[in-house]
Amino acid sequence: MSDLTSHGPLAPARRAMVLAALQRDGIVRISQLDQELGVTAVTLRRDLAHMEDEGLLVRVHGGAVPVDASARPAPSAPTDQPTTEGTLAVLVPSLNYYWPGVIRGMETEARRHGMRLLLRGASYELQDERPVLELLVRDENLQGLIVAPNTDTAHAQDVIQWLAHCGTPSLLVERDAVVLPGHDPVEGVRTDHAFGASLAARHLASLGHRKVGLILSRFSPTSRKIAEGWRRVTAELGLETPGGLNTLLPDRGSPDFSDAVNAALDIALRAGVTGLLVHSDPEAMAFIDLALNRGISVPGDLSVVAYDDEVAQLFTPALTAVSPPRRAVGEAAVDLLMKRIADPERPVHRIMLSPRLEVRASTAEFPQKIGE
DSSP states (O other): OOOOOSSSSOHHHHHHHHHHHHHHHSOEEHHHHHHHHOOOHHHHHHHHHHHHHTTSOEEETTEEEOTTGGGSOOOOOOSSOOOOOEEEEEEESOSSSSHHHHHHHHHHHHHHTTEEEEEEEOOTTOSOOHHHHHHHTTOTTEEEEEEOOOTTSTTHHHHHHHHHHSSSOEEEESOOOEETTTTEEOOEEEEOHHHHHHHHHHHHHHTTOOBEEEEEETTOTHHHHHHHHHHHHHHHHTOBOOTTOEEEEOOTTSTTHHHHHHHHHHHHHHHTOOEEEEESHHHHHHHHHHHHHTTOOTTTTOEEEEESOSSGGGSSSOOEEEEOOHHHHHHHHHHHHHHHHHOTTSOOOEEEEOOEEEOOTTOOSOOSSSOO
């Protein structure tokens, strides 16, 4: 019987995500982690205590910091930064997973242009971002808006229309949209996630895998693009994709999460699937944890590619992963918006950046048999 709980990722996945957050932000807060991981504060405190015993971090009130945090010199006040001339407002669906890397890129580019960011996080469940946007545009120094709206709601086009007519230059990040009725494209910057999926499929095919499956996060707008690229390239390569394995997983904090992972792995085993692409990293970790608990070797029996590469390299085995250029997306978004502000009449630009594949230990050549 697997010890995969119904309350979020297993301890190895939580451990990897905590270490990644420490590396990325220099601190982790229990109040943020319990929402992101879907586990209780008690569980997180126990995890942090174990990791402190291993010398991986130092607990502080409400969370933890890296071991060497107290030894770091205080940052000196910058003396060569340009004078701030205005504000760019940013609204993204999360300030935790995936988006911090994009925001870091925005911050770097904004400083280069002498701008400051006004940052707000919404949620993937928010149905209408207009009330938040209306508050943001009240900033008297506001020069432009960068927005990642929820494009799967009844209000999605209302938000796009609002942005088009609000009088403030704006663009979308990691989203596509058009303005009706003319279907005019909205300016934006995004990752070519369809190409990312093709990288994963071609990698598995190059290792000799012929039966492959795709596992997706239900609430991520990225999933649709990944699925499009996956279907196209697997058909091109003649790969078998057994029915039932283009699975949409519930949110990993849902009580149904572990049952859905179990069911998908059962389908893979029955169909003889030997390669999986799983979006995102925590879901891939859950699959591997469950597979190992059932005596399935990864990558000996089952090769797994994760999509996002947020914490993939910190897991055991280290996950082969499609890595979107998060920081470069943020930098390009600010640069494009500044060009729009400088020249309102320039043609609409839609910039697409390519991800890369990081090959690690979770994929290997096609096995003779699965499950032995």
